[in-house]
Amino acid sequence: MHQIYESFLRDLETHQKNSEKTEIEQYHVDCWATCKTIETALKKLEIAEECVKQSYRFCPNEHEIAEYIEFHIENYLIRSRSVYDRVLIFTNYLCDIQMAKESVNHLSITTNRKVEKLGLKNSLKKINKACEVYRVERNGVVHHDKYSNPELEWVDTARKAKLILNGEIEKIGISEEQILQKTAVVIARHLDEFAKSTQRIKESVSNFLDMALPTYEIHAKKTIQGAATENLLASAPKFPQSAALCFIRHANE
Numbered sequence: 251m252h253q254i255y256e257s258f259l260r261d262l263e264t265h266q267k268n269s270e271k272t273e274i275e276q277y278h279v280d281c282w283a284t285c286k287t288i289e290t291a292l293k294k295l296e297i298a299e300e301c302v303k304q305s306y307r308f309c310p311n312e313h314e315i316a317e318y319i320e321f322h323i324e325n326y327l328i329r330s331r332s333v334y335d336r337v338l339i340f341t342n343y344l345c346d347i348q349m350a351k352e353s354v355n356h357l358s359i360t361t362n363r364k365v366e367k368l369g370l371k372n373s374l375k376k377i378n379k380a381c382e383v384y385r386v387e388r389n390g391v392v393h394h395d396k397y398s399n400p401e402l403e404w405v406d407t408a409r410k411a412k413l414i415l416n417g418e419i420e421k422i423g424i425s426e427e428q429i430l431q432k433t434a435v436v437i438a439r440h441l442d443e444f445a446k447s448t449q450r451i452k453e454s455v456s457n458f459l460d461m462a463l464p465t466y467e468i469h470a471k472k473t474i475q476g477a478a479t480e481n482l483l484a485s486a487p488k489f490p491q492s493a494a495l496c497f498i499r500h501a502n503e
Contacts, residue, residue, distance in 0.1 A: 287339070291332050302444065327388040
């Protein structure tokens with residue numbers, strides 16, 4: 251887990267239980283909660299990989315194995331993009347942009363002045379690039395309701411032919427060994443590609459969080475200082491403004 255979570259935990263432990271949260275405490279909670287969703291999305295991406303690996307085990311019969319493999323491949327494709335969506339939402343809170351969640355997207359965040367000023371833009375673009383590897387395939391699944399792959403289609407056709415022919419697939423020049431081998435190849439190739447994709451995404455997210463950590467620390471420190479100043483002003487005797495300012499300076503020394 252990234253070092254930034256240690257900072258979240260340190261700050262969350264300072265909160266008073268059963269009391270209304272201050273502005274800085276709400277900042278702590280929002281950053282922790284939205285950053286945690288990134289970690290969860292990455293974990294689910296790894297689970298999606300494992301589901302592809304075990305997809306044939308989930309199927310109750312032979313002739314539907316290809317559909318089960320396809321389903322879990324589609325699940326990975328969709329989840330690979332969701333990581334970046336979580337990063338954008340976290341950035342909205344990290345930089346205190348205060349944008350409505352439904353308005354958060356790649357353009358609205360990467361063109362924001364706070365994001366640019368804090369030097370996070372390039373790191374965000376790298377995550378976006380890593381998560382866009384399967385953009386075409388994902389859009390095909392989302393908008394056309396199907397993932398297309400020739401090898402997987404061959405497996406599906408061969409297994410259904412076996413069902414129709416009552417297992418006598420030799421009649422059409424196919425052996426059981428060929429079907430098993432093709433099925434294994436489809437799974438292995440997708441797993442190899444997905445493992446590399448997941449690693450690229452995880453590395454880009456980790457690099458982004460390296461940049462996010464000082465941003466979080468600086469913002470939290472400024473907010474704490476601002477709250478302390480407000481408390482001092484509230485506690486200052488009712489002197490003329492110039493005298494009150496001298497009181498504040500003396501209290502800060």
